[in-house]
Amino acid sequence: EGQLLESGGGWVQPGGSLRLSCEASGFSFSSYVMHWVRQAPGKGLEWVSSIVEGGTVTYYEDSVEGRCTSSRDNSRNTVYLQMNSLRVEDTAIYYCAKGSGRGDFDIWGQGTMLIVSS
């Protein structure tokens, strides 16, 4: 059974930067698209970014486009989300999720909390 473990969350002031990490185990990491999904406190789920298997193509939600960069290191089974120019509205739990190959997410991490506040 595959597992995902996020890290890197914390408290950041508006305008600051942070890098989230997600380490995978139990499946062939390099064979799957990986995703980031966030959930603001008390709110629903919001897709943030996707990165294809080789890392050559990335996709972003409009509100993070230009401020966030997804990358992956297949030798370390790890995907990253670099977040810059952080805003208060970026405050959320950030989940890493494995793409199933069918357009959905079949394995989720436990999430890492990012708080953007002055």
Place this chain on the structure above:
Amino acid sequence: ILLTQSPATLSLSPGEGATLSCRASQSVATYLAWYQQKPGQAPRLLISNASNRATGIPARFSGSGSGTDFTLTISNLEPEDFAVYFCQHGSQWPITFGQGTRLEIK
């Protein structure tokens, strides 16, 4: 693609059946998934490709639909089924989720 879930809240008793709806603003074919989320937990995939139960999901959960209209049906509700349910499309980028349906104990 906008996904609209209804109702926002559904109040039922254990043993009853639940019907949750998800409507897409344009066709997503069958690239529609359903997730269950309990407080303090990550979402869990229930249904993939509109109607395929994910590994380990009980048979009381079923999905149907294609195009723009989809349904998640939960028969004979168990106490552990009371949670929030989200639909999600994966037909194109950007991927989007519905706003969720809260299934609460009556």
